[in-house]
Amino acid sequence: MLVPLELAQLSPMLSELSSHDLEVAETLIGVVRFLLIFVAARTLAEVLVRFQLPTILGELLAGVIIGASGLHLLVPPETQAHLSDSFSQLIGGLASIPPDAIPEIYNETFPSLQAVATLGLYALLFLTGLESELDELVAVGGQAFTVAVAGVVLPFAIGTAGLMAIFHVDLIPAVFAGASMTATSIGITASVFGELGYLKTREGQIVIGAAVLDDILGIVILAVVVSVAAGGTFSMAPILKLVVAAIVFVVAAIGLSRTAAPAFDWLIDKLKAPGEVLVASFVILTLSCFAATAIGLEAALGAFAAGLILSGSKHNHAIQQAVLPIVTLFATIFFVLVGAGMDLSVINPLDPASRSALVVAGFLLVIAILGKIAAGWAFVSKQPTNRLVVGLGMMPRGEVGLIFLGLGTSAGLLSPSLEAAILVMVIGTTFLAPVLLRLVLGGNTPDGGDKVDDSVAADPVGLV
Template identity: 45%
Template sequence: MLATATEEASAEPESVIILCGVLLSLVAIFIASKAGGEFFNWLGFPPVLGELVGGVVIGVSALHLVVFPENGDYTSSLIMSILQATTGLEPNAAQTTYEATSEVLSVLAELGVIVLLFEIGLESNIRQLLEVGIQSLLVAVVGVTVPFVAGTAGLILIFHTPTVAAIFAGAALTATSIGITSRVLTEIGQLSSTEGQIILGAAVMDDILGIIVLAVVASLAKTGEIDVLNTVYLIISASVFLVGAILLGRFFNNSFVALAKQFKTRGRVVIPALTLALVLSYIAAAINLEAILGAFAAGLVLDETDIEDQHLEDLIIPIAGVIVPVFFVTVGTKTDLSVLNPAIPENREGLIIASFLIVVAMIGKVVSGWSVFGIPQVNRLAIGVGMIPRGEVGLVFAAVGSDSGALSPALDVAIILMVILTTFVAPPLLRVVMKTEEVAEPETSS
């Protein structure tokens, strides 16, 4: 009895300290997102880029306020130092508290990208996506195949990289961050354009292809052979999931509207909508797909859903405004710019390999825009540029490759550098090429 009481007494303060750590971290994240977003908006750049930079400032590369376990232990986190000074956190419990706090923040970041993709799905038009479906598929296939083949072959032939490691690095080049690209398209008012719909559809398909590629190369790294059955399973499950969601969309939409009309209390529209998004996200994750695909499918299902005077898209915006920045700032906090330091010997080889990977990463995606056919006056450069950012998807590839032991330190650094540069370069570049199109249109019409 005494032992149980003691355990309960010690557990409660620990949970309170973890809460304090999360609260302080969110304060830093919200300040960074707002300051960075406003500053970059003032400069004329996409606010999402400011959120990423804000994350870099408070993360492992600068202030060390929000630091995750993959970048260091609790001693490298300033927030943990503050907790030790203000809450009496003992050193022997600090690492556990640090890991628990980081886990909570990671979950919140994942929720952020789920809400973002749900919002993007609501803003998209399922009929327009189906109209450019073949175009999106071609862009995705070319955008996966070209950088994968060029990157893998180049690493083997030029840098004499072991085959499995080269395949892993080539696979990392196939990724596209749908979250970052879709956010930029929304900010510049181009999400519903033909280019925006092709990019969005291609990014979704790219995610599916990326998951399959990752599963294949991860199996190759662990066992030395490809798991054919798992690959076939992923292809079938992804196809059935997305096609099923689209085909059943009308039924879901009508049922949702009928149900929401029966509710009279606060959240009568938004809570059922988010529930559907979470259910589909769970199903996607449970069958080894990305949860964000489920959220995006839910958004497509509920596209153009209006109930009396309440517009679902308008109701989601305030929620997204709170939780989505956590995702982008978190991506920034994990960006370790120390890999750019040529004074560190192991970084030098990585910088050389990174230069090659960055060129292949950008050209490989840009050429995918030229696979679009049959659509006059489409901005193919914008489509290609929209596929460039690797973001969190590229970081997943890097993490899996590093954990498998297939990557050398130099190649690991090179992949991280490629992810960093493509993530930060793509948003302003996409804004420029989209503006070029807007300027060119009046001249064409006249």
């Protein structure tokens, strides 16, 4: 996963170093980062699981502790936080290069770690699609749609109007902040529901379906806002094209689960080389992500769709067993990086400059929570459904919120205080959702919950 740095592209300081020294430093940085991630994540996961809290919370906390808000040992370049001097001195001493050169090497090699984390996210979403009860997902399609629409409209409308009326924020920044509250982190939601044994329940399927639709609607809104803010002309044609593409893509995935899965099974039965199930599954995953990206959708949606396509395979259990170790390793990296990217210094109440941001943040956090919880009551159902669980499942913004925040920052749409407020909203919903779901659901797996084979049911998403 480590890519040797090109000497011609480096700064004068690094270009004076030998390629061997650079390679040693790059390798040491990569090894130490992985060591920090896994030791911190598993230590906190072991602590939290003894308090019957989701292990994903431990992974997020591990990222906060070793990341931009804590020890500065795992610092994503986009946070603008400084790498720990002790880290630089350690690597510099071992690699026999100046410690001042370490931060640049660190930043140049960080994309390789993010690529591994992205693989973990896609594998998790792929596994979520595999574990989805397709008939149930289709059966709750109407409920998922109404939950998704309510979960987008309520926080978007109330948040935007409140920022303009109460805090006198300009139209474009207010609309963007409102749009940043629309999405739901399907990765975090799927992980929590999987741990609690609710992924295959009616509530779990409604939330998963609504989370997919939320991301689509949120991306459409943000694309419009960024385009308008950049001086582009507003046109309905591209927006309608994107919406239609998303609908066709999901419907096609459901249809392929009936037709493509048997062909996949036939191919697997013909292959004899070891690892055929995993390799063939990841070919489908890659093709689905490529197709989603090619038509302007998120690759994450393609990963989930790939799982749906293979959910009808007779090799479903074998695929889950093959994918679980990848999820266990790489999804951990993803969630730790989410925590590491959260800079809590922007909400220091002792800093006078942070107080105005805290007030706005409190407003956004309340609207973000209540808007999603209210969405749990936005559908009609003749069957008993825990609507509070549905609402809480829609709450976490997680990596999706951070992506939207990064988009607004790079486009120059947000003031520092509004950036901080959105960050607090993302952090608050991400950490509160797993805790509140655990409190509401308790530790008992429901009737009709996740009832796959024991080896998988004990750890549905491979994160315990």
